Amino acid sequence: MSALGEAVEPRAGGKAEAGDKARPSAASRVAGALSSGLMRVFLLVVGLLWLVPTIGLALSSLREPADISAGGWWQVFTVPSQITFENYAHLLQDETITGSLLSTVAITVPSTLLVVVIGSLAGYAFAWMEFPGRDWWFLGVVGLLVVPVQVALLPVSQLFGRVGIFETTLGVILFHVAFGLPFAIFLLRNFFAEIPRELLEAARLDGAGELRLFLRVVMPLGGPAIASLGIFQFLWVWNDMLVALIFADSKNPPITVALQQQVRHFGDNVSILAPGAFLSMVIPLAVFFAFQRQFVSGVMAGAVK
Amino acid sequence: MASEAQTGTGTRTTRTAPVTGVVRTRKRMAAAFLLPALVLLGALVVYPIGYSLYRSFYDRSGEFTGFGNYVTLFTDDTILTAIRNNAIWVVLAPTVATALGLIFAVLTERIRWGTAFKLLVFMPMAISMLAAGIVFRLVYEQDPDRGALNAVWVGVHDSFAESSAFPKAHPGQESPLKPGGGGSFVTRTTVEAGVPVALPLLGVPKEQMPEEAAPAKPAAEEPGKVTGTAWQDFTLGKGVGERNAPDASESGYPGLTVEAVKGGEVVESTKAAADGTFTLSKKADGAQLRLPASNFREPYNGVDWLGPDRALPFVGVNFVTLSVILAYVWMWAGFAMVLIAAGLAGIPRELLEAARVDGANEWQVFRRVTVPLLAPLLAVVLVTLMINVLKIFDLVFIIAPGDVRDDANVLALQLYNSFVDRDSGVASAIAVLLFLLVVPVMAFNVRRLRREVRR
Numbered sequence: 001m002s003a004l005g006e007a008v009e010p011r012a013g014g015k016a017e018a019g020d021k022a023r024p025s026a027a028s029r030v031a032g033a034l035s036s037g038l039m040r041v042f043l044l045v046v047g048l049l050w051l052v053p054t055i056g057l058a059l060s061s062l063r064e065p066a067d068i069s070a071g072g073w074w075q076v077f078t079v080p081s082q083i084t085f086e087n088y089a090h091l092l093q094d095e096t097i098t099g100s101l102l103s104t105v106a107i108t109v110p111s112t113l114l115v116v117v118i119g120s121l122a123g124y125a126f127a128w129m130e131f132p133g134r135d136w137w138f139l140g141v142v143g144l145l146v147v148p149v150q151v152a153l154l155p156v157s158q159l160f161g162r163v164g165i166f167e168t169t170l171g172v173i174l175f176h177v178a179f180g181l182p183f184a185i186f187l188l189r190n191f192f193a194e195i196p197r198e199l200l201e202a203a204r205l206d207g208a209g210e211l212r213l214f215l216r217v218v219m220p221l222g223g224p225a226i227a228s229l230g231i232f233q234f235l236w237v238w239n240d241m242l243v244a245l246i247f248a249d250s251k252n253p254p255i256t257v258a259l260q261q262q263v264r265h266f267g268d269n270v271s272i273l274a275p276g277a278f279l280s281m282v283i284p285l286a287v288f289f290a291f292q293r294q295f296v297s298g299v300m301a302g303a304v305k
Numbered sequence: 306m307a308s309e310a311q312t313g314t315g316t317r318t319t320r321t322a323p324v325t326g327v328v329r330t331r332k333r334m335a336a337a338f339l340l341p342a343l344v345l346l347g348a349l350v351v352y353p354i355g356y357s358l359y360r361s362f363y364d365r366s367g368e369f370t371g372f373g374n375y376v377t378l379f380t381d382d383t384i385l386t387a388i389r390n391n392a393i394w395v396v397l398a399p400t401v402a403t404a405l406g407l408i409f410a411v412l413t414e415r416i417r418w419g420t421a422f423k424l425l426v427f428m429p430m431a432i433s434m435l436a437a438g439i440v441f442r443l444v445y446e447q448d449p450d451r452g453a454l455n456a457v458w459v460g461v462h463d464s465f466a467e468s469s470a471f472p473k474a475h476p477g478q479e480s481p482l483k484p485g486g487g488g489s490f491v492t493r494t495t496v497e498a499g500v501p502v503a504l505p506l507l508g509v510p511k512e513q514m515p516e517e518a519a520p521a522k523p524a525a526e527e528p529g530k531v532t533g534t535a536w537q538d539f540t541l542g543k544g545v546g547e548r549n550a551p552d553a554s555e556s557g558y559p560g561l562t563v564e565a566v567k568g569g570e571v572v573e574s575t576k577a578a579a580d581g582t583f584t585l586s587k588k589a590d591g592a593q594l595r596l597p598a599s600n601f602r603e604p605y606n607g608v609d610w611l612g613p614d615r616a617l618p619f620v621g622v623n624f625v626t627l628s629v630i631l632a633y634v635w636m637w638a639g640f641a642m643v644l645i646a647a648g649l650a651g652i653p654r655e656l657l658e659a660a661r662v663d664g665a666n667e668w669q670v671f672r673r674v675t676v677p678l679l680a681p682l683l684a685v686v687l688v689t690l691m692i693n694v695l696k697i698f699d700l701v702f703i704i705a706p707g708d709v710r711d712d713a714n715v716l717a718l719q720l721y722n723s724f725v726d727r728d729s730g731v732a733s734a735i736a737v738l739l740f741l742l743v744v745p746v747m748a749f750n751v752r753r754l755r756r757e758v759r760r
Binding site: 035043057070118121124125129134137139144148150152155178245263267281292295 | 331332334335336338339341342343345346348349350351352353354356357360409412413416422424425426427428429430431432433434435436438439440441442443444446450451452453456635640643644647667692695696698699702703706707716717720721724729732733735736737739740743746747748750751754755
């Protein structure tokens with residue numbers, strides 16, 4: 001309204017635009033108001049488009065198999081009585097599904113912790129310890145950032161077979177840790193390197209050894225970077241399907257693999273797949289919403305991964 | 306000793322022996338700190354690269370074949386499809402995701418609920434590709450009654466091209482109607498004004514009859530006009546009744562199009578009422594009545610989004626690949642948006658203001674100032690997405706139904722298939738190919754960092 005009100009104000013002469021440089025001309029204000037209105041509508045539509053697929057999944061997960069095969073999820077808007085938690089009740093009684101969720105946790109938590117610990121140790125060494133060829137080793141690790149996991153599937157499965165940890169939880173964990181390390185080391189080394197030298201020197205003068213320095217000075221100061229890394233790794237491992245498909249214990253697979261087996265008969269299994277997918281999304285989404293900022297900074301740092 | 310002196314920095318070479326001892330324990334400490342990482346990286350990341358390269362020169366049974374597996378890569382039809390699709394993926398998916406990310410980042414910059422919008426678009430990145438795959442399997446379901454996209458598509462389509470109500474209707478025995486070509490039916494004889502016409506049809510199940518259908522009525526005689534009835538000449542339980550005569554237990558065909566045709570040209574056209582009766586003017590006198598094929602057309606069933614058909618006639622992209630790419634864009638446009646938004650926030654306001662003061666409109670500011678300033682960032686986003694897309698696996702694996710998986714094939718999927726198929730040679734060759742494709746990026750990363758590291 002106010003934009004329009006100002007727009008009709010008479011301006012002195014046709015050269016007002018050139019004379020009044022700080023403020024845009026009347027015409028461009030009208031155009032601006034119009035286009036900002038259009039822009040809002042456009043963004044609203046896009047936002048809706050982005051949301052609808054997830055809503056579809058959520059609503060599908062709340063309908064009985066018979067209703068699902070009879071019509072689309074939007075029917076719940078006309079027949080709200082279709083909504084039921086039966087599918088979830090069934091799923092949570094299904095031991096393959098509950099077992100697979102536990103399996104996902106059993107893989108994700110150790111993978112995340114190990115990456116943080118091993119990555120911090122190496123990151124500290126690359127940032128603050130003196131040893132020959134340090135920078136070359138670090139550049140070598142940076143080079144590994146973009147190695148696709150696919151390269152390792154066959155060789156590592158044979159290696160694990162020989163060691164006896166193929167198709168075990170330990171194998172999946174080790175694989176995830178190894179492929180999480182380049183990013184972990186890259187991120188933490190850069191973050192640790194920013195710690196003021198005086199802080200470390202002061203601790204050294206107080207007689208602190210490297211381990212003490214690492215535990216008492218560097219780790220506490222590295223909090224934000226470690227949080228980003230932890231969240232990133234957590235989501236990466238939780239959401240992984242390919243590595244688990246090959247390396248996980250097929251009798252006790254994580255949720256992604258367990259659900260994947262049902263996709264073959266998609267049409268008949270929506271009442272399992274939709275709630276299953278939703279359950280598998282709950283934790284990552286909770287983590288995402290709780291730690292948006294850390295997640296974003298992890299994504300930004302990982303833009304090379 | 307000597308080697309330590311050489312590798313140390315300049316100041317250290319002048320230090321005395323005890324300090325060198327400290328250096329040695331420090332070296333041991335450094336080794337201890339690095340050992341777990343280097344062992345894991347060496348065994349599970351570096352060694353596999355070498356082994357894959359070596360293994361790629363041997364066939365599935367372990368016989369040396371030289372470049373045989375690489376020849377297979379570029380001659381086998383299924384693998385060639387994978388390579389072609391991968392190329393389409395690498396070009397299309399990152400470009401579209403980055404373009405959308407740029408648009409969203411710029412538009413949300415000065416909107417109050419911009420953060421909420423960004424959160425919404427960014428959210429799919431937090432979920433697994435499996436979950437996203439299931440989400441989009443639901444979206445793409447073929448049946449318009451179940452798949453959201455086809456429901457919308459058919460709705461739009463049908464509001465332009467009306468769907469027919471009587472797809473299965475046809476004349477019965479001894480009918481006054483005969484096939485008129487192309488799915489239409491015409492009267493065997495010409496009609497006369499004042500003599501009611503009977504157009505009996507069969508074959509529409511009761512539950513598919515339009516709701517407004519009323520009991521069929523014989524049309525009244527009207528001098529100077531052609532009248533008639535089009536109806537379902539059959540009742541469940543009672544049968545045909547009196548053949549070719551409307552009967553109150555039988556149902557009219559509301560909305561059925563009736564055309565009067567003279568010498569191959571339509572002179573008049575009308576639609577039947579709820580009770581099946583219709584009226585045509587004097588012009589229809591002496592014409593043949595035709596029930597055009599549009600009455601009987603099968604209902605439009607939407608697009609087979611996950612089918613192998615070409616999406617566009619000139620481009621070799623099939624629907625299923627395009628559909629999976631769309632799901633990918635849904636997941637990753639948020640990534641591009643967030644990175645670009647961070648870059649936008651770093652652009653000095655004065656630069657944009659200066660351009661506006663110079664009389665540039667918003668589009669010119671965007672095109673001439675914002676985009677060039679963001680160019681390095683856009684390149685990073687594009688390259689990151691390209692690497693990501695190169696190894697795309699889960700989405701294709703989940704979204705493409707089993708029977709079109711070969712049409713949607715990509716390298717990572719083919720590698721998995723070869724692996725499961727125990728064709729280690731081909732699997733290794735694909736692994737090497739994927740690795741070679743990221744080597745330039747690897748080199749770029751290392752070179753960029755080398756300057757930073759040497760502080």
